Amino acid sequence: MTPLLALYLLFAFGAVAGGLNVVARRNPVNSAIALLFTFICVAALYILHGAPMLAMIQIIVYAGAILILVVFTIMLLALREPGPGLTRFWSFPQKIAALLACTLLGGELLYLAWRAVAAAPPGAAVVKGLGDPATLGHAIFEHYLLPFEATGVLLLAAILGAVSLTRRPKGAPQMAGAAHGDETDAKGERP
Amino acid sequence: MIPVGFPLAVGALLFAIGAFGVLVRRNAIIVFMCIELMLNGVNVTFIGLSDRLRSVDGPVFVLFIMAVAAAEAAVGLAIVISLYRRKESVNLGDFDSMKG
Numbered sequence: 048m049t050p051l052l053a054l055y056l057l058f059a060f061g062a063v064a065g066g067l068n069v070v071a072r073r074n075p076v077n078s079a080i081a082l083l084f085t086f087i088c089v090a091a092l093y094i095l096h097g098a099p100m101l102a103m104i105q106i107i108v109y110a111g112a113i114l115i116l117v118v119f120t121i122m123l124l125a126l127r128e129p130g131p132g133l134t135r136f137w138s139f140p141q142k143i144a145a146l147l148a149c150t151l152l153g154g155e156l157l158y159l160a161w162r163a164v165a166a167a168p169p170g171a172a173v174v175k176g177l178g179d180p181a182t183l184g185h186a187i188f189e190h191y192l193l194p195f196e197a198t199g200v201l202l203l204a205a206i207l208g209a210v211s212l213t214r215r216p217k218g219a220p221q222m223a224g225a226a227h228g229d230e231t232d233a234k235g236e237r238p
Numbered sequence: 239m240i241p242v243g244f245p246l247a248v249g250a251l252l253f254a255i256g257a258f259g260v261l262v263r264r265n266a267i268i269v270f271m272c273i274e275l276m277l278n279g280v281n282v283t284f285i286g287l288s289d290r291l292r293s294v295d296g297p298v299f300v301l302f303i304m305a306v307a308a309a310e311a312a313v314g315l316a317i318v319i320s321l322y323r324r325k326e327s328v329n330l331g332d333f334d335s336m337k338g
């Protein structure tokens with residue numbers, strides 16, 4: 048086993064263990080930390096695949112933006128009790144059915160992966176650096192320009208949608224669960 | 239060079255774990271995080287296959303998936319906040335007014 052492969056297995060194990068923790072933890076904050084661990088391990092896998100640019104974007108977008116948004120939401124909602132976790136898991140038949148279905152799905156995908164090892168053709172050496180910025184930039188701005196611009200429109204639509212979803216109607220009461228403390232309302236004024 | 243089976247296996251496991259979480263957890267925020275986990279599994283698969291085939295299309299698609307995930311995060315968490323405002327809960331079992 049080469050050192051590269053050993054490192055890959057280490058980070059792959061870390062990513063899967065983090066994913067299991069996301070599902071199994073009772074407290075959403077613990078799940079978020081496990082998800083952060085998974086994101087960092089996946090970024091390390093990208094580097095080992097020779098795509099450092101994507102690893103950086105993974106850290107910035109997933110760990111930096113999405114996860115901060117998730118943690119911010121958890122803090123904002125100020126949930127009193129963690130809520131039901133995986134406790135009394137085996138007493139719900141539909142959850143056992145879900146476990147069976149997902150085991151089947153995972154097993155099928157793993158079987159396909161195992162088949163792909165035998166079936167995949169050798170690489171044709173199209174590009175040198177898989178994820179270096181120059182190659183990626185040429186691909187995006189020459190072949191994928193229209194989807195790239197459409198992505199910008201999608202993000203704009205998402206911003207507008209998020210703002211209009213969370214905006215409080217005029218005269219509505221203070222957000223539930225945040226009645227005490229020194230929170231400010233939507234206009235930044237003290238209640 | 240890393241054999242192509244490894245990234246495919248990691249992607250398969252992440253996707254299956256995420257799907258399991260989406261099906262069994264009732265906390266909307268954790269369901270949301272499990273969806274991110276599934277997207278990451280897909281991304282690992284894309285990178286592994288494009289490393290094997292030496293094609294730059296995989297990383298470009300991963301970039302697009304990340305943009306969609308960011309948009310989904312913004313809208314999804316906004317929905318969670320407005321659901322919480324309505325019922326003071328993020329338990330998905332409490333939201334049954336459509337009798338689904």
